[in-house]
Amino acid sequence: MTTATLVPVFAALGDETRWSVLTALGEGDASASALAERLPISRQAIAKHLGVLHEVGLVEPVRVGREVQYRVIGSQLRATATRLDAIGAEWDRRLAVIREIAEGL
Amino acid sequence: MSSISSSQPAVVDAAEFTVRRTIRIAAPVEKVWSAVTEPEHISRWFGRTELDGSGAGARGTMTFAERGSIPLRVEAMDQPRLVTYRWNNDDALERLPGELDVDHSTVFTFTLEPVSGGTRLTVVESGFDATSDPAANLESHRGGWEVELDKLVALLESGS
Secondary structure, three states: OOHHHHHHHHHOOOHHHHHHHHHHHHHOOOEEHHHHHHOOOHHHHHHHHHHHHHHHEEEEEEEEOOOOEEEHHHHHHHHHHHHHHHHHHHHHHHHHHHHHHHHHO | OEEEEEOOOEEOOOOEEEEEEEEEEEEOHHHHHHHHOOOOHHHHHHHHEEEEOOOOOOEEEEOOOOOEEEEEEEEEOOOEEEEEEEOOOOOOOOOOOOOHHHHEOOOOOOOEEEEEEEEEEEEEEEEEOOOOOHHHHHHHHHOOOEEHHHHHHHHHHHHH
């Protein structure tokens, strides 16, 4: 995953409400109506947030009988976490060299 | 004495999206300051660095063998406490911009704190959300919420 592909995912995640929707879905697939019962947000607002999360590939709709449930796509989140870890690891390497330089001055 | 905390989780300020690392260095603040601000030293821990001046507003490039020259700018400097750089680290760009492309850039800030026996150096890279101004975000989200992406991932994995 590149920085460019991180940007839309981060834009989607960078919202407290969407994060709570995602966390709620982490406990199990749910429809917008079911989420509206658990979260202090209207069904319409939840549907809108689910749309944003779907657009960047963080969730997918799944038809269950007559209702549409949403499921978190773990791989996209894992890729995001992995990319962040990689950026952190790059800084670990750079900081180690900075320490060597400063301690040798 | 000094050690790298390499096992830190990816702590993410979800509104800001930052990567943060801290290291303890057995050298005084002045020397650490030199290491993170003088182009000849930056060239050793980053790419080969050239700047057209010193202090906020200085522009230049960092050259990497495998990626070519990347625009770099000094955004803020408060000697010897804080220095902020903006760079085009976007590894997805097909062609590297000649001038700094703010929309596809991130900023990283070094903060230096004197501690007993040396310096605590913290680096924060932020602004992955290129649609917003990191400085404004920092201001508006001061005291905001932090989440650990790793925890959510773990939650999802345990549930599936």
